[in-house]
Structure formats: C-alpha cells, structure tokens
Amino acid sequence: MSAELIIFFVLAALAVLGALSLILQRHPIHSALSLIVVMVALAGLYLLQGSEFVAAVQIIVYGGAIMVLFIFVIMLLNAGEEEHTNFSKLANIAGIPLAVAVAGFIAAAILHSGQPLPSTAGEGTLTSTKALSMMLFRDFVYPFELTSFLILVAILGAIVLAQRER
C-alpha cells in the first residue's frame, strides 16, 4: 500500500469520524469542534490531491474565519446542552434505509462508470496558484463577481435586520 493511500485513509477516517461526532455530540461547542476536525481533514485531502492553495484557503476560511464565528456566537449565547428529543417516527423508520440507499447509489455510480475518477495527483504536479487565479478572475470573472454581489446583499440584509430592532 502506498504512503499516499495510507494518508488518504487516515484523513478520510478522520473526516467521517468528525462528521459522526458532529451529529452525535450533545453540546453545540463539541459539535462545532468536530466540524473543525472535518474541515482540517478535508484540507489534508485537498493537499493530497496536489492543490495546496485550496487546502490553505480551506483552513483559513472554513477552519478559521467561519468556524470561529460559529464558536463565538455559541459562546456569546451561552448555549447549553441540547434537549434530548425522541426522533420522529418517520426518521426512525426511513432514515437509515435512505442513508444506505444514497451511499449505495453513489458507490454504484462510481464503480460502474468504468474509468477511474480524474485525479490531479501526480509526481510534482501541484496546481499552480497562478493558474487558479487566471481561471477565477479571467474565465469565471462574471460568476465570481455575481457571488460577491450576493454576499454583499446578505450582509446588507443582516444590517437592515439589526437596525430594525432599535
């Protein structure tokens, strides 16, 4: 087994365990911490794929900025442990079979596609940051600007809502 494969399985296991813990933890802070583990494990997977810029940005933006805000809000609201509710009957009956079915469909689709998934990993072929920025700011500049406009709208909306409370 190659070293890359071992690292992949370690990171994948970490991501899946983190995601499970995110759902199963009772306290919001513990859930948020599990989500950080997932984010960092995903960054490791990106690094394994040879896109080091995306990996760093994944940690800076998701692991850092966004999750810090999550934790900040949870701490500020001083949210306690979740109330333990009985799952709804529908979730009890249909939940696990549906999850298995979705996972099975995805696995079957990958296995039957007949060819290995395209991979960027290879000896010394790191995706250059320059190529990425060229693509983002030249080829896809309109979607990019549109996204930033959407975020601006969201920020404005938050400010309007906050103003109305006064």
Add this chain to the structure above:
Amino acid sequence: MTAFLTQYAFLIAAIIKIAILVFMVLTVDAYLTWLERKVIAHIQARWGPRRVGPFGLLQPLADGLKFILKEDPMPTSADRTAYFLAPFITLMLALTSLAVIPFGPDFTIFGYTTNFGIADVNISILVLFAITALSVYGVALAGWASNNKYSLLGGLRSSAQMISYELALTLSVVGVLLIAGDFSLKGIVLQQQTATLGFLSWNIIGVGHGYGFTQIVGFTCFFIAAIAETNRVPFDLPEAESELVAGFHTEYASMKFAMFFIGEYTAMISVSALATILFFGGWLSPFPSTWGFTEYLPTLLLALLGAYAIYISIGYETTFGRILIPGVGSALIVVGLVLALIPDLNHFIQGPFWFVAKVFVFLFFYIWMRGTLPRFRYDQLMAFGWKFLLPVSIANVVVTSAVMLWRMPR
C-alpha cells in the same frame, strides 16, 4: 548504511532540524521571560530578577521547576475535553508555525543540500495565516471551558479581537506579495536580494526592483495587527488583569498555564520572524554583498563582548567574578577567533546571524512597548482595528498595485 542514509536523508535531516529548532525555541522562550523582566524592571528603575544565579540568569529554570511541581487543579464545573485541549492547541499551533520559516539560505552538509528551516513549502505564508486563523481556538476554548465569567469574557474579547485584526494582518502583507509574486517566504527573501544596494532593497525601503515600492505603510499595519494577534500590550485586553483577573487563563495553573505562556512567547517569535522576512530582508545582510569584510562582524561583536566581560570582572572580588566571568569572556573571544579562521563556518553563520539579530530587535520592541504604553479601551480597540487599520491596509494594496502598474514596462 550509506544507502540507508541517502534513501532517508530527507527524513533524518528533518528530524534533526526539528529537534534542534524545538530545543532552541523553548530555550529562547525561557530567556525571553528573563529579558522581559529585566528590561521592564530597568524601564521602571528596578533591578528585576537577580537572586537566582548570576544576573538572575537561572531564574527561568527556577520558574520552570516551579511550574512542573505546582498542583494542577481543575474547576469542578469545567468542560473537561475543551479544558484539556485548549493549552495543547495553543502550544502546538505556535510551535508548528515555526516549521515554515526559513532562517537562512540553503546549505550543504556532508554533500546533502537542504533548506535552512524545517519545511520549504511554496505557500508558506498561507500556511502561517492558516495557523494564525486556527490559534484563536486555544484562547476561546480556554475561556469557555473554564466555566468562569472572567475567563469567558476574556475568551470572547480575544476571539473578537483576533477576528478583527486578522483582516488587517492579512491585507497588509498583500503589498509584499504583489511585489514578490510568490507565496513562499524563501522566494520573498530572495526577491529582496541585490548585489550592491544592501538594506536599500529590502521591502521596507524598496529601491532597486524596477517596479518595487516602499512597504512602510504595510509594515506599520502588519506590526500593529501582529501585536493585537499575539495579545500583547497595548492590545492585551483578553487578559486585562485589572478587569478580568487574568482573562482566559484564570483557571489554569501549573504546566497548563506554562503552555499558554510558552505559546504566547513562541507566537511573538514567529511574528517577529515573519516581519523580518517580509519587510526586512530575512537573512540578508544590510550591507552590499561586495563588502566582503562585513562577514567578520559576528567575530568582532563576540570579541568585543568577551573583552567587556573580562573588563567588568576586574571589579569583582568573588569566585564568580574572578573565575567565571573572565572564563566566559575568553570563551567568547575563542569562538569569535574560530569563526574568523574557518571561512566556511563563518560564511554559514552569516544568514542565521542577521536573521536572529533582526528578530531580537522586534522582540525587544515588543518588551519596550509593554514597558511604555497603557492598554487600549475595548471600544477604542475595535474602532482602531475596523475604522483605521483596515482601510489603511486596503489603501496600501491599491497604491502599491497602482505604482507597480505605472512602473511596469509596457
């Protein structure tokens, strides 16, 4: 055996480098506390530590012993996992950040060429920012997990402060990145190297790159934001002792407290190293490389220091003064002579010598500010970060790009 060595040379070199770096950084951390106490004492017309060992030099060891031997209580209502995790996160991230810092040019030892630092990553500056982004968790979790209102307030303040100043910190570096066109710290240093201009070609002055531009505004923003990120005076609101007891680490004692402490000092070192690399030419000598004789400067300094030690020993009448001080003085002179007589060795230490010298200037500046400035008020801190520092660093990016466009050959 040789085959084994050549196959695993990278791993072996990395492990040796990590061991040396961790040992040196922890030692420097310990003596930084000594230096801080001494300098602040002298600013306040006191003596500082002088009981334990000569000039109080064994004080860090005594402190360390005390930290290890103290009882380590935990608040009964604390959140156990987060309470244990917080100091480890802080220390681990602080030490990891040093892994990507180049302390000197590449060198060859026993026929194996390696970089002067642990990892030579082509996105090293982004790795540093990622680590900075994650290091908020140590402080925030410590404050929350202690289940103490002072700790919680300290943790909240710290998270808010670090989120606010991270923006200015990242944006102030963009000017340098534009000029260098490279995310690698080694590349940024090499780009500041010219044959004849010496320190004039460092990014802080920025002459001689064709389309370079002075980054003095960027540096000012960077350093102010960096002080806020490391929670030091005048931005030490997370642990403002007159309001919050000790802030986020109120409930921590013994080695866990020491871990926060070491983490803070290591963060200071890595931020100073980053400022050195980005704006002050990293390991480059401030003199033009044609001035070969400046390579003997470390020798000269060591010899002068040794001579001074021997000179002050004349005034002592104790065994310590009569034997130890002249001994240390002659040892320094001998080391200086060895450097002067072995040109290869002398050439090898030039990079680290200048790097460490510049880093210590920043560390002294940190301590000097702690002895000089009062603490900000919380609303002043937020207003300063958002309404002044952030716009100025954005303006720096715009002006730098405009000047570069204007000077670029068309």
